[in-house]
Amino acid sequence: MVLMQAEKTAIGSICFLAGPFTLLENALVLGVIAATATLRRRPTYLFIASIALADVFASCFFTTSFLDFHLFRQSDGPTAYLFKLGGVTMAFTSSVGSLLLTALDRYLCIHQASSYKVLLTRRRALLCLLILWSVTIFISFLPLMGWRCPTGLIPPCSRLFPYVNHGYLACWTSFTLVLLTLILCAYALILLKAHRHETSMTSLQGAAGTGHARMRMDIRLARTFGLILLILVGCWLPALSFMLADVFVILTHTQQRAFAFCSTLCLVNSAVNPLLYALRCRELRVALLQLLQRLCVIGRCKKTTQDLPPGIHFTEEISCTAITEHEIPTNGTMQLHSVSEMVNN
Structure with a gap:
């Protein structure tokens, strides 16, 4: 504290803006994947859904805990x-772990395309x-299970986390750095494999313009992964650097305040993940548009049924959600006759 x-005003503004935005966009990604069977x-x-789920937890746990501790100065006991x-550690660790699974999935898709x-x-x-x-x-709740300090901030306790x-702290930071390193290695191998493939295709085709096309493809791929x-x-690196420094030296209040700002970057990363991994996928965008269209159709159908006279009762034959494009002329005529007959009766 x-x-x-x-600084409280600045960090509170970041959390109040990034927290709900992160929650909404990741919940949207989860909803689209859950509603689309393909x-x-x-x-x-499934890996993208795991990223979104972890980031939903991060937006909830980090925002509430961070604001409760730094802004509202809520002094909880050790267990609470x-x-x-x-909860915060679980959310962020699962997010980085899911990013690693996504990178390995792309690596297998490139290096083992035939047997993927x-x-x-x-x-x-x-x-x-x-x-x-x-x-x-298991890793996130080890301090709660007993691997803790008996005192609040007195060494060998962390000055950042009571x-x-x-x-x-050293073990968890090292584990997260290993995950990040593996992600970097996976994308580097993907770029290397793509470059070699395009080079071999260029040498086989021997066309003058193919080299420029290959260069453009390599640049686009490198820009995306970069x-x-x-x-x-x-x-992630600024916050992890402060955590490693906290293990070896005693951080000043200025450095602790800098760490508070750096830790909000982890929440920003959770807000950016859906834009990088989910909404860049064409299939997911198409599924999102189809889901929105279905919701609009259902909304129009409900509005239509509410506008009809109260004496009319729909049967399964005249439900608007059961109509296909090829059935519109015949079924539409049958529905009109049936509705008119009911009105006349």
């Missing part, structure tokens, strides 16, 4: 504080997610 009043069956979108911290569907089935994807979330939950042992990695590293 070292923030000045101006997306639910594909491992790629470590429980809240465990055999190697990564839906059952294996669900098993990977089950293992990921189980390990994440009741958190330096050993646990943007993903830049945002990922830029959001």
